[in-house]
Amino acid sequence: MSFPVDVVVMAAGKGTRMKSSKPKVLHRLGGRALAQHVIDTAARVSARSVVVITGHGAEQVEAGLVAAEGMALQFVRQEPQLGTGHAVQQAVPVLADDGVTLVLSGDVPLMRPETLQALLDLCGGQHLALLTLSMADPTGYGRIVRSADGSVQAIVEQKDASPEQRTIQEIYSGIMAVPTRLLRQWLARLDNQNAQGEYYLTDVVKFAVGDGQKVQAHRITDAVQVAGVNSPVQLAELERAYQRRQAEALMEQGVRLADPARFDVRGELVCGLDVEIDVNAIFSGRVVLGNGVRIGAHCVIANAEIAAGVVIHPFTHIDGEKLGVRVGAGSLIGPFARLRPGADLGAEVHIGNFVEVKNASLAAGAKANHLAYLGDATVGERVNFGAGSITANYDGANKHRTVIEADVHVGSNCVLVAPVSLGAGGTVGAGSVINKNTPPGSLAVARGKQVTLANWQRPAKKKP
Ligand code: UD1
Ligand code: CA
Numbered sequence: 385m386s387f388p389v390d391v392v393v394m395a396a397g398k399g400t401r402m403k404s405s406k407p408k409v410l411h412r413l414g415g416r417a418l419a420q421h422v423i424d425t426a427a428r429v430s431a432r433s434v435v436v437i438t439g440h441g442a443e444q445v446e447a448g449l450v451a452a453e454g455m456a457l458q459f460v461r462q463e464p465q466l467g468t469g470h471a472v473q474q475a476v477p478v479l480a481d482d483g484v485t486l487v488l489s490g491d492v493p494l495m496r497p498e499t500l501q502a503l504l505d506l507c508g509g510q511h512l513a514l515l516t517l518s519m520a521d522p523t524g525y526g527r528i529v530r531s532a533d534g535s536v537q538a539i540v541e542q543k544d545a546s547p548e549q550r551t552i553q554e555i556y557s558g559i560m561a562v563p564t565r566l567l568r569q570w571l572a573r574l575d576n577q578n579a580q581g582e583y584y585l586t587d588v589v590k591f592a593v594g595d596g597q598k599v600q601a602h603r604i605t606d607a608v609q610v611a612g613v614n615s616p617v618q619l620a621e622l623e624r625a626y627q628r629r630q631a632e633a634l635m636e637q638g639v640r641l642a643d644p645a646r647f648d649v650r651g652e653l654v655c656g657l658d659v660e661i662d663v664n665a666i667f668s669g670r671v672v673l674g675n676g677v678r679i680g681a682h683c684v685i686a687n688a689e690i691a692a693g694v695v696i697h698p699f700t701h702i703d704g705e706k707l708g709v710r711v712g713a714g715s716l717i718g719p720f721a722r723l724r725p726g727a728d729l730g731a732e733v734h735i736g737n738f739v740e741v742k743n744a745s746l747a748a749g750a751k752a753n754h755l756a757y758l759g760d761a762t763v764g765e766r767v768n769f770g771a772g773s774i775t776a777n778y779d780g781a782n783k784h785r786t787v788i789e790a791d792v793h794v795g796s797n798c799v800l801v802a803p804v805s806l807g808a809g810g811t812v813g814a815g816s817v818i819n820k821n822t823p824p825g826s827l828a829v830a831r832g833k834q835v836t837l838a839n840w841q842r843p844a845k846k847k848p
Contacts, residue, residue, distance in 0.1 A: 387509035388483035390564065391426040392475045395419050395490030396439025396462040401615045407441030409490035410448045411619055414626045415650025415668050417448055418613055421493035427452030428497035429504060432483065434458075435475045436490065439465050467582030468558075469574045472567070481565040484509055487585065489558045491612045494622060494629075499602075499609055500559075506600045507561035512592045513600040514539070515559040517610055525555035526586050528601060536599040539586035543579035554603065556586060557610035566592070642681075656692065669704070680718065688723070691715075691731075702727075712748065730765070744775075747790070759783075760802065764790030770814065772797040789824065 399408025409419035416424070419436065426434050433456040438445045442461050451457035462474045472487060479485055484507055486500065499515070507513035514536065516528050526539040527549050539556045540549050570591040574583045592599050604610070613619045624645075631644035634653065640660045641647050647661065650668040656675035665679050669687035673679070677690050680698035687704030690696065690711045697718035702709050707725035711717060715733040723735070726743035733746045736753035744761040752758060754771035760783050761775050773794050775786040784802035788794065792806045795814035806812065807824030816830040 388432045388480070389426075389429060389486055389504060389561075390479050390483045391423075391431045391434045391486045391488055392472055392479075393419060393422050393426075393434060393436045393488050393490045394468060394471050394558075395445055396437050396442075396465050396471055397491075398440040398465075399491070399614065402613075402619075403616075407445050407448075408613065409445060410441070411613065412650075413493050413613075413619065413623050414630070414648075418493045419445070419490035420449055422488050422490055422495070423449060423457065424452050425495055425497055425500065426486070426488065427455055429486070429500045431455055431486070435460055435478055437462050437471045437474055439463055439471075467576065467580070468585035469571060469583035469587060472585050473571050473574070473583070476564075476568050476571055479564045479568075481568070483564050484561055485564045485567050486561045487559060489612060491614070492558065492610060493613070494611065494626060495559070495609050496606075499604060499606075500561075503559065503561050503602045506602050507563070509563060511563075511598060511600045512566065512588065513561045513602060514589070515557040515610065516554050516601045516603045517557055517605070517607060518553045518603065519555055519607065520553070522550075522553050522555045527552040528554040528556060530554075536589065536601050537593055538590045539584075541578065541580070541584060541586065554601075557604075558612070559610065560585075560588075562588065566597070651686070662698070674713070683718070697721075707743070758786075761786040761788065763788045764792065764808065766791050768793045770794050770796040770798060774799055776801045 395409040402408050410417045413421060423434050436449060436459050438459050439462045446459045458478060460474045460478060462471050503513050503515050524542050526541050527545055528536060529538045529540055529549060531537050570588040573591055574587055576583050578584060589599055608625045611622060613622060627648055628644060630649045631641055631647050634655060635641055638657060639655045642662045646663040648666045652670045653667045654672045656673060658676045659673050661679045662681040664682045666684045671685050672689045674690060674692035676693045678695045680696055682698050683696055683700045685702045688702045688709040691713040693714045694711050695716050700718035700721045702723040705725040709723045709727045711729045712731040712733060714731055715729055717735045720737040721735045722740045724742035727741040728745040730746060730748035732749050734751040734753055735741060738755045739752045740757045742759040744758045746763040747765040749766040750763050752769040756769055757774040759775050760777040767788050773796060776799050777783050786800050786802040787805035789806060789808035791809045794812045797815050798812050799817045801819035804818055804821060806822045809825045810822050811827045812818055813829030816828060818828055818830055822828045
């Protein structure tokens, strides 16, 4: 049984309780907009198209979302917002009759694709299928009214429900799958004669029943999947649930997390074998960790490829942004190191505390262990870059490159004024300001000569 799936994402509501100028569905969970999670999940059930219904903050929402691979994404505006049925009515003109419409909510980010697939299977291209859930406290939700034989008769909204109906614990999740040709007919019959004066999407159930159609229900037990975000508290709760899911998936692959409750991936983290991650690491963008990589506590790492056996000591900050950061096998980084875009480190490189590297390559075995800045530099193999030394790469208008050839030893507290290059095997004396190229094998010292006066008497403090 195969049929095209077109997804309608409801995202026109205001989200008043977020108390934010940003439209609710653009608030981020795991680094991605809430509604983007919904779009990406739709892609996992091979949706042919996604139609997002926008209203409040429509322009921002439309600019803030992107299609997933292999699907068409379009936006339809709902102005004013007259209810969930009215919302889907706006989408119907762009939906094709050969498909099934899967209705999702832009503020429900943690739905699993397997659950949607089960719902679609139950729909089978023929039936109205509802995703339902039993709740200890169903207050506020639409109740699933079933007849004596258990078949679904209607969804009754909280405000329209009789006291008896309010005791029903099975609720409508807000998610349904329905053959589009039927949806089109049923939506045309909606009215707003109800307690809220809204056009209820949920009224399609009574039309289906009236047409003699059997209504299917797929009842799940995992409330997180259908939980919506209405407030910052709920957003934070779902963020933890999402991070827990990612942590568990990684641990199942063998990644050892010191504490899955103190672990955040706001993007994509790809791990090799025997990776160990201490507490409070935050990963964003795309990060790849090779076999045996160890990440210390409190590291923030974005857009980086870390090769096998690398140890990142605590409190290290790595952000490759667009250029990326590469760390070669067996390197030791940190504690308190900062790798910025274009840092490209070879094997067995050592970057120690308070060292910043930006747009610079360091070849195998190079070391900058303390208090240094390497920007716009090409550093050869086994170079030792001394404590407190920097490349002065910026003349106030333009950036210039520093080239340090293999086996150079730069002493402590040196300034290399770019553009400048140091020949292989050379040495720079501590405290030097180098602005002329040095030949291979040379010693360059550029500082005032030491003056020593014997028996020097310091001035004494005058008595009043
Ligand atoms: C709806 C269901 C209810 C269900 C609940 C699950 C109806 C009538 N009721 O309730 O049975 O238990 O969801 O959460 O459908 N929206 C629009 N345009 C509108 C109104 C809403 O786009 O005119 C969007 C909202 O932004 C939201 C979604 O539709 O993403 C659901 O709206 P909401 O008001 O939260 O649903 P309820 O009325 O609470
Ligand atoms: Ca409502």
